[in-house]
Every structure is written in C-alpha cells, then in structure tokens.
Amino acid sequence: MRNTEEKDTGWGIMKRRPSSRIELLAPAGDLHRCRTAIRFGADAVYIGGQSYSLRSRASNFTNEDIAEACAFAKTYGARIHVTLNIIPHDEDFEGLIGYLQFLQEAGVTAVICASAAIMRLAKEYAPKLEVHCSTQMSITNAEAAAFLKEALDIDRVVLARECTMDDVRKIAENCPVQTEAFIHGGMCVNYSGRCTLSNRMTLRDANRGGCAQSCRWAYHLYDGNSEISSDPLFTMGSKDLCAAEYTADLIRAGVSSLKIEGRMKSEFYVASIVSAYRHLIDDLYANDCKLSEEAFRRHRQEIMRAENRETFAGFYPHRAGAESLIFHQTSNIDVNHDFLGVVRGYDPEAHTMTVECRNAFDRNEKLEVLAAGEENRVFTAEWIRNEEGELIERSSHPMAMVVLPAPFAVSEEDIIRRAYDH
Ligand code: SF4
Structure with a gap:
C-alpha cells in the first residue's frame, strides 16, 4: 500500500508523500490531464504555457489554467513545473519577465529552461522559482552541472536521455544540484535539442516547439541509385523508453526525480502510466528496493498496458546502437483499445x-x-x-x-x- 499521510480536502483526499523520496514527474497537455496525473499519484507535473514552451501542438495552458493547476496541486502536496525550453530568438523575449513573475506569483515550483539567458532572467526577476536545466541542454557529465550551478545558480539538471546507468551514478554522486532522469516515454533519435530534421523538411523549428517528428516518417532508402528495400519503408524513429527495471538503480543512485515523457499523450495514458509507476516506486520503497521477479513482472505488465509502441531500456544498460534504438515499422503499432x-x-x-x-x-x-x-x-x-x-x-x-x-x-x-x- 502507498505510504502516505491522508487528509480530506475540498478536492478529495490529499496524499502527501515523504519528501525524501524520489519524485515521480508526469506530463500534462491540459488542465484535465494535469488533475488526472496528480490524482493518480504524480508528485509533480510539468506543463507548458502558451509561449516559450516546446510541444507547441500540445494543448498548453492559459495563465488561468496554470494558476488553477497550482491551486489543485497544492491540495495534494504536489508541484507544478512549467517548461520554458525554447531556444529563443530576440523577439521571443518580449513579455518574458512579466511571464516569469506571473509564474512565481501563481505558485509554480520550477521552470524548465534550455537557454542560459532565460535561466538568468528567471533567477533575477522571479527568484522563488527553481530553475531546472532542460534535457535540451544535453547534460551528460557533472562538470557541466557544476558550471551551470556556479554561473547561474541552477537548482536541477534534467539529464540527457543518452546517459548510461554508469553515467547517471557518477553524475548524481558528484553533482552539486538535483538530478532528474527519464524513466518512460518517447526518445529523440538524435540528441534532444540538437536536431534540425524538422526545420529542414517542414520549416518547423524543433527548438521552438514545432517538431514535425520527421524522424518517424517512412523513407525510401537508396545505396547510390538502387533502392535497398522498400518493404517496409525505413524509419529513423526511435523505440520508446521503458526503464522500469532501472527504477531501483536510479533511486539508489540518488537521483531526485523520475520523469515520464509525453505532454501530447491521452488522459488514459497519463492515468495508467502514472498509476503503474506510483505503485512500482511505492513497492520498491516498502521492500528496500528489492522486488521478486513475479512482483516486478506484474508492475511491468501494468506499465506496458498503456503502451502501444515497441520499447527499450534506452541508454541505461549501454550506449544504444541502431538495433536496440530504431523502431521497426512491422512492430506493434496498434491503437490501444483498452x-x-x-x-x-x-x-x-x-x-x-x-x-x-x-x-x-x-x-x-x-x-x-x-x-x-x-x-x-x-x-x-x-x-x-x-x-x-x-x-x-x-x-x-x-x-x-x-x-x-x-x-x-x-x-x-x-x-x-x-x-x-x-
Ligand atoms: S525529428 Fe525526431 S529526432 Fe528530431 S527533434 Fe523531432 S523527434 Fe527528435
């Protein structure tokens, strides 16, 4: 059972988890999914406002929605993080300081940034906000985190998805700030934030929220003039991450937060995946991070019920090569009718x-x-x-x-x- 203190609130039962535990951080594309994530056990939810955020096609939150999300989260002892992770051009700074101050007033806990300029402005004009370095910054070593702490007084780094478990251990051990690691969801076949496929092919800027996921399209593949194989067509898209079997290792390594990717995902996905990881994490804490094979199999089965794409454990076991990373068109891409x-x-x-x-x-x-x-x-x-x-x-x-x-x-x-x- 979940180890929580419970108190009735106007919103239902408030569940406050011991703060020393690893945070379960969930995505939400709108207010409804944000409430769902919190109700089903997320300790924190990351959301995007209507500007400055990647995932421009996620529904995204108005300022009123953000204020309401913060009020709702507070009753559950949960936290709201807001993404400001575009790579900004000069015109993108208009209104930014006012927006940062609004977020602070609304009760947002943290902003997730990919630009040193936005981090500096956040620290200067909204000092109550924590500043988290987005995975778009490709942090793969503790030195980079130490530099950002010294230069900009950041509070957390979201590690690059390309870190192995050994990398994560070394970074968490030597890192002067909190670390956040991905546990589940989509992967970029290129380093996040270092890809211009979408910009080139659709004129939609991946680093300003417009990624058209061009890596997932089906391509004819040629060697010189001869087509290699068109059955099925080639895709560069990555399998999705499911690192459930590394949850105990990430807890032991001292990572502060486990992040689920997917602000575009449905209410069903958010409820199922958050609930499944909530149960897994609570079970690990209740059993000194050791679960029997059967207990783990059940947790994994629950997690996979929300998935309809092929998954892999990411780079945690070792640096992934094409065989483990690339999604195959023939694999399970059925829509989930559960x-x-x-x-x-x-x-x-x-x-x-x-x-x-x-x-x-x-x-x-x-x-x-x-x-x-x-x-x-x-x-x-x-x-x-x-x-x-x-x-x-x-x-x-x-x-x-x-x-x-x-x-x-x-x-x-x-x-x-x-x-x-x-
Ligand atoms: S095109 Fe694919 S690899 Fe490139 S940013 Fe978009 S999702 Fe990532």
Whole structure:
C-alpha cells in the first residue's frame, strides 16, 4: 500500500508523500490531464504555457489554467513545473519577465529552461522559482552541472536521455544540484535539442516547439541509385523508453526525480502510466528496493498496458546502437483499445455508475476500474443501459453515456478499461 499521510480536502483526499523520496514527474497537455496525473499519484507535473514552451501542438495552458493547476496541486502536496525550453530568438523575449513573475506569483515550483539567458532572467526577476536545466541542454557529465550551478545558480539538471546507468551514478554522486532522469516515454533519435530534421523538411523549428517528428516518417532508402528495400519503408524513429527495471538503480543512485515523457499523450495514458509507476516506486520503497521477479513482472505488465509502441531500456544498460534504438515499422503499432470509458457519476443507492464511453465493450465483459491511489478492481458488466434507459448488448459509440452495475463504490473520473487475466 502507498505510504502516505491522508487528509480530506475540498478536492478529495490529499496524499502527501515523504519528501525524501524520489519524485515521480508526469506530463500534462491540459488542465484535465494535469488533475488526472496528480490524482493518480504524480508528485509533480510539468506543463507548458502558451509561449516559450516546446510541444507547441500540445494543448498548453492559459495563465488561468496554470494558476488553477497550482491551486489543485497544492491540495495534494504536489508541484507544478512549467517548461520554458525554447531556444529563443530576440523577439521571443518580449513579455518574458512579466511571464516569469506571473509564474512565481501563481505558485509554480520550477521552470524548465534550455537557454542560459532565460535561466538568468528567471533567477533575477522571479527568484522563488527553481530553475531546472532542460534535457535540451544535453547534460551528460557533472562538470557541466557544476558550471551551470556556479554561473547561474541552477537548482536541477534534467539529464540527457543518452546517459548510461554508469553515467547517471557518477553524475548524481558528484553533482552539486538535483538530478532528474527519464524513466518512460518517447526518445529523440538524435540528441534532444540538437536536431534540425524538422526545420529542414517542414520549416518547423524543433527548438521552438514545432517538431514535425520527421524522424518517424517512412523513407525510401537508396545505396547510390538502387533502392535497398522498400518493404517496409525505413524509419529513423526511435523505440520508446521503458526503464522500469532501472527504477531501483536510479533511486539508489540518488537521483531526485523520475520523469515520464509525453505532454501530447491521452488522459488514459497519463492515468495508467502514472498509476503503474506510483505503485512500482511505492513497492520498491516498502521492500528496500528489492522486488521478486513475479512482483516486478506484474508492475511491468501494468506499465506496458498503456503502451502501444515497441520499447527499450534506452541508454541505461549501454550506449544504444541502431538495433536496440530504431523502431521497426512491422512492430506493434496498434491503437490501444483498452480504454473503455470514464466514470461520470455514481449512485450509491441504486449501485450503478454512469460511464462516458471511449471504445466498444459487450454485455458480460469483465471490466477493470482504475482509481487514484487504489488497487485496480474488476467487475462484470452484467447489463448495459443506454441514455434512454434501454438494455443494450454492446456499447459501441464513443462519448455515449451508459449506465452499468457498480458492485463497489466508484468516483467521478475513475477510468474503466478492459480486464485482462493476469
Ligand atoms: S525529428 Fe525526431 S529526432 Fe528530431 S527533434 Fe523531432 S523527434 Fe527528435
């Protein structure tokens, strides 16, 4: 069970984790996903405002959203980090100081920057904000962190995804500031922040939030004039990172924060992946960082239920070569149909729940409820009623509201997914 102190708040149950533990840092593309990440166990969430942030196609937060995210996070003892990780041109500085001051006032904990100029301005004009060096700065050694600490008084470095576990240990041991390491999510096939593929091919600047993910496109590959193979077409895109098996090593190394990548990802992904890593981390702390093979297998299975791309352990075991890094077109790229709906209402007297559907499911199918801070619970949808109250055999319309039996209490925004036999 999770080791938390609990207190009822206007937002629900506040769960405050011991601050000495490693932070679980989750992504959120909008306010809704931010709340989901916090409810499902993130200690901190990183979000992007409407300017100065990469991922310009993520929904991104208005200033009002940021203030609301901070207020919500506070009730759970969680923190909000805001990305300001563009590589700025002169015109990008307009309004920046005012924005930094707004973030400080709103209760943001940290800004994630990739530009020394933005870091310096943050320290000067919004000194209560922590400054975290983005992975875009490709920090792969403790010397670089020491230099940035001395020159700009930074608080944390987000390590480059290209670090091996040995690199991470050495950096964490000798680093004068906190370290943050990626644990799960997309990888850049080129060093993050050092890629201009998208700029060249689509005129969309990857370092100002416009990456078109050109590395993931399918290419005809030629050796001179002869095409090598067009079945399947070649892609440079990387497999996704899943470093669950390195979680204990990263905790032991003294890393401060484990980061999940994916501000463009869905609510289902955020809930599932955050919940799965929350349980894994809490289980590791409860067992002196040692889990049996069976216990770890179950955690990994939970994590992988949110994934629909091939994964690898990144550079942690060793520097990855093309074989381990490159995503193959033929591998599992199916859309995940596990996400069946979101609970929108619960009637404790009638023992029913109202569910907003996402994917189809059948009467008598076994369903699983994913609830914040709880073990997953399975039940059978012995009947399904549509909005007119009629009994139906199959719920097949996305966004339709249906009523199901609720053999136990559920809460609004709990997630319904297909149940698997473990
Ligand atoms: S094109 Fe691919 S490798 Fe380059 S920045 Fe975009 S995601 Fe990264």
